Amino acid sequence: MKAITVAIDGFSSCGKSTIAKQLAQQVGYTYIDTGAMYRAVALYSLSHEDYLDHLEDIPLTGLGDSIRTLEVGNRASVVATIPQVRRFLVDKQQEMGRQGGVVMDGRDIGTVVFPHAELKLFLTASPQVRAQRRYDELRAKGENPNFADVLADVNDRDYRDTHRQESPLRQADDAIVVDNSDMTREEQMEVILRLFRNCCNKQNQSADIN
Numbered sequence: 001m002k003a004i005t006v007a008i009d010g011f012s013s014c015g016k017s018t019i020a021k022q023l024a025q026q027v028g029y030t031y032i033d034t035g036a037m038y039r040a041v042a043l044y045s046l047s048h049e050d051y052l053d054h055l056e057d058i059p060l061t062g063l064g065d066s067i068r069t070l071e072v073g074n075r076a077s078v079v080a081t082i083p084q085v086r087r088f089l090v091d092k093q094q095e096m097g098r099q100g101g102v103v104m105d106g107r108d109i110g111t112v113v114f115p116h117a118e119l120k121l122f123l124t125a126s127p128q129v130r131a132q133r134r135y136d137e138l139r140a141k142g143e144n145p146n147f148a149d150v151l152a153d154v155n156d157r158d159y160r161d162t163h164r165q166e167s168p169l170r171q172a173d174d175a176i177v178v179d180n181s182d183m184t185r186e187e188q189m190e191v192i193l194r195l196f197r198n199c200c201n202k203q204n205q206s207a208d209i210n
């Protein structure tokens with residue numbers, strides 16, 4: 001069975017990483033969280049003004065929860081507008097996924113990093129639903145956020161991600177949209193697993209014919 005490449009793009013806080021990780025685990029693929037790479041650059045940039053001269057030196061993995069704060073998330077969507085940062089990280093991502101057998105999630109995976117990925121998913125949910133999930137997450141971490149602020153943050157980030165000049169977030173023409181506003185995690189996983197299996201079967205059928 002040929003290993004395919006799965007590209008998962010979508011807005012922030014719509015559960016991309018959770019579902020991508022779970023899919024990778026279920027099908028035995030490698031999961032690559034590209035948002036974490038932008039967050040790693042963002043974290044470093046907060047204490048190194050000259051970070052653009054040191055991209056090669058920035059640790060991109062093993063940073064744990066230090067990259068999961070609101071501050072780093074907001075900063076990540078700013079550093080992600082810089083062409084030099086994107087080129088650097090896209091190169092790394094293409095190298096990491098070169099062999100296939102990966103589930104990669106981000107904003108530009110199906111459009112820029114792997115435009116020929118066999119399966120492209122575009123995950124979405126309404127801003128209110130995403131803000132509520134983010135709000136619940138922050139509460140669970142012991143923070144006391146204001147819902148209106150969290151919603152404003154979701155909208156700001158959406159705006160920046162979709163309006164930046166370099167590789168803005170957009171749905172690839174051949175991506176399948178999964179709106180999970182009204183789905184449980186289990187329902188969503190079922191839908192995605194079905195899409196994955198259909199895609200693998202199709203790939204193998206065309207490999208048999210050729």
Ligand code: DC
Pocket residue numbers: 012013034035036038039073076077078080105106107108109157161
């Ligand atoms: O998915 P996330 O919230 O961890 O991503 C953090 C920021 O990084 C987000 O605002 C957009 C940016 N990003 C990007 O521009 N391209 C990617 N492939 C992944 C993330």
